[in-house]
Amino acid sequence: MKSSSFRFLWIGQAMANLGDVFYIVGLISIMYAASQSAFYLALLPFINTFGRFISGYLSPLLFEKYPLKTLLSRSQIIKTLFLLGLATFTTIQPQGSIVIILFFIFTIAFLDGWAAPASRAMLPRLVNKQEIVKANSFFSLVSQVVQLGGWALGGVMVAWIGGQNVIWLTFTLFILSSVFMMLMQDSTEFSQSIEKSTRVVLKEGWSTIWNTPIFQKIHVVIFIESIANVVWIAAIIYVFVSEVLQKSEAWWGYINTTFFIGLILGGLYCARYPSFIERNLKKVMILTSVSVSIATLWFGFNRIASLALVLSVVFGIVEQIKSITMETYLQTEATSDDLPKIYGAQGALTALTFGLSSLLLGGIADVFGVQYAFLLAGTLLAIAAVYLIFSKQLFPETYTNN
Template identity: 55%
Template sequence: MKSKSFRFLWVGQSMANLGDIFYIVGLISILYTLTESSFILALVPFFNMFGRFISGMISPLLLNRYPLKTLLVYSQISKTLLLLFLALILEINIISSVLVIICFVFTIAFLDGWAAPASQSMLPRLVSKNEIVKANTFFSIINQTVNLGGWALGGILVAFIGGQKVILLTLVLSSIATFMMTKIIDPTEFHKKNSKGHRSGELKEGWQIIWSNPMYKSLFLLMVLDTIADVVWIASIIYIFVAEVLGETEAYWGYINTSFFIGMVVGGIICSRFARVFEKNLKYALISFSFVICILTFIFGLTKIAWLSLFFVGFIGIFQQLKEIASNTILQKSASTEELPKIYAVQSSLGSLLFAVSSLLFGFLSEIWGVQIIFIISALLLGLSAIYAMVRHHRFSI
C-alpha cells in the first residue's frame, strides 16, 4: 500500500471525518445554549441522516456524469465553504434561529451523501487486488481511531473554547481534507454515461444492479438487517441501559462506547496480522462472525454486571470490525468499477433512512417493553442475518 493516492485518500478522509465529529459536537453545544431542548438536539442526527438519504437517492445522476475524484473534491470544497459561512455568521452572532442551523446540518449531510460512496469506491482503485483486505483493514483502523478519540476530544474542546471556536477548527480540518483529495490520482478511466431515457431510470440503476445479481442482493439484505439491529447502540438506548439495567452513572455510557471502539481497533489489527488467512476465508468469516455477534449481543442485553458489559461490548466491536471488512472486501472484489459507487450509494441512502426510522421505533419500543427486550430483538435480527448468510453462502464465493 505504497500508493501516494491511497495515502492522500485516507489522510483526507480522516481529516474530513474528524471535522464532521467536531462540527456535530460544536453545533449540539450551540443549539443547547440556544434552546436547552433535548428534542431540538435530536433533530441534528435526524436531519443529518435524512440529508444523506435524499442525496443517496439522486447520486446515480452524478456518478454517471462525473469522475469519483471530482465528486469527492467538489463535495469537500462545498462543505468547506458552508462551514466558512457558518463560522462567520456565528462569530458575528447573526444566527439566532434553530431553523437556520438545521438547514446547515441538512445541506452538509446532503453533500456527504455522494462523497461517502465515492470514497468507498475509490479505495479498491488505488491499491492492487491482493492488497484490498489490508487497505480495508487499515482504513477501518484509522476510521475507528478517529471515532474513538474524536468525540472525547470534541467534548473537551467545546468545554474549553466553546462551540463556535470548534466550528472554526472544523473549517481548518475540512480545508486540509480538500487539499489532500485534490492530490489523488485515479488510475481508472472515466466514461461519461449520457442518459438515453428519463432520469428516473438512472435513479433506479443502483437498485437494478443489486437486484439482478444474487451476491449483491444477499449482501444488501444482510446490510438491511444489520443496520436495523445496530440501532440498539445509539446514545439514547445505551444511556437508558446503563441507568436502568446496570445501575451506573452516565459516565458508564462513555466507557461502553470506548470499549466498543477499542474492540473495533483491535479487530482491525487482528485482521491486518492475519490478512492472508482472512482473505482466503472471507465468506466463512462473514457467516461465523455474524453468529458470534448475535450471541454476544443477546448476552450483553441480559447482563446486569457492569464490568461484564464492557467485556462483551469490546468483543462485539472486534467481531463487528472483522465482519464489516469481510463484507466490504467481498463486494469490492466482485463489483466492477462502474457498479461499485452505485451499490454503495444505494446502501448509504437506504441505510440512513432505516437507521433514522429504526431509532425512533426502538426508542418507542424501549419505553413500552423495556430496554433489555430491545437488545433481544436486535439479537434475533442478527441471528436472522447469520442464518440467511449461511443458507446463501454459495453466493459469496469470489
C-alpha cells in the same frame, strides 16, 4: 499500500471526518446556549441522517456524469464553503436562528451523502487487489480512531476555546482535506455512458443489487443488521445502563468507549492478517455473523456491569471484522462502474433503515423494556447469520473451497 493517492485519500478523509465531529460538538454547545432545548439538540442527528439519505438516493445521477475524484474533491470544497458560512453566521449571531443552523447541517450532510460512497468506491482503485483487505482494515481503523478520539477531544476543545472557535478549527481541517482530495490520482478511465433518463439512472444501483443474486443476498443481510445494530446507539445504551445495570452515567461512557476499542482491535486484526481473511472469506463472514448475534443477546440479558464491558469489546471486534469482510467481498465482486452506484443505494437504504429502526427499537425499549429491544436485535442478527449460512449462491467457487 505505498500508493500516494491512497495516502491522500485516507488522510483527507480522516481530516474531513474529524472536522465533521468537531463542528457538531461545537454546534451542540452553541445551540443549547441559544435554545436551552433538548429537542433542538435531538434534531441534529435527524437532520444529518435525512440529508445523507436524500443525497445517497440521488448520488447515481452524479456518478453517471462525473469521475469519483472530481466528486470527492468538489464535495469537500463545497462543504468547506458552507462551513465558512456557518462559522461566519455563528460568530456574527451566536444566538441566531436555529432554522438557519439546521439548514447548514442539512447541506453539509447532503454533500457528505455522495462523498461517502465515492470514497469507498475509490479505495479499491488505489491499491493492488491483494491489498484490499489491508486497505479496508486501515481505512476503518483510522475512521474508528477519529470517532473514538474526536468526540472526547471536541468536548475538551469546546470547553477550552468555545463552540464558535471549534467550528473555525473545523474550517481549517476542511481546507486541508480539500487539498488532499485534489492531490489524488485515479488511473481508472471514466467514460460517460449514453444518455439515460433520470428515473433509469436512479434505479441503476438498486437494480444491480436486486438483479444480481450475490449482491441481493448480501444486502438482505446488511438490511437486517442495520435494523438490529440500532440497539448499540448511545440513547438505548444509556437506558440499558440506568435500568438494567443500575449504574451511573459514567458507565454509559465506559461502554461506548469499550465498543470503539473493540472496533479498533477488530481493524488491527484484519490489518495484521489480511491473507487469512482473504483465504477464509466465507468462514469469517459466517463466524462473525453468528458471534455478533450471541454477543448482542448475551449483552442484553446480562446484569453484571464488568461483563457488559467485556461483551461490548467482543461485539466491537467481531462487528468490525464482519464489516471489513463484507466490504472487501463487495469491492471484489462489483465492477468499478457499478460499485459507486451500489454504495449510493446502500447508503440511502442504511440511512433510512437507521432512522426508522431508531424509532421502532426506542419504542420497544420504552413500552416493553430495553432488554426486549436487545432480544429482538439478537434474534434478527441470528436470522441474518442463518440466511448467510444457507445462501450458497452468495459465495463463488473460489471462496467455497476453504
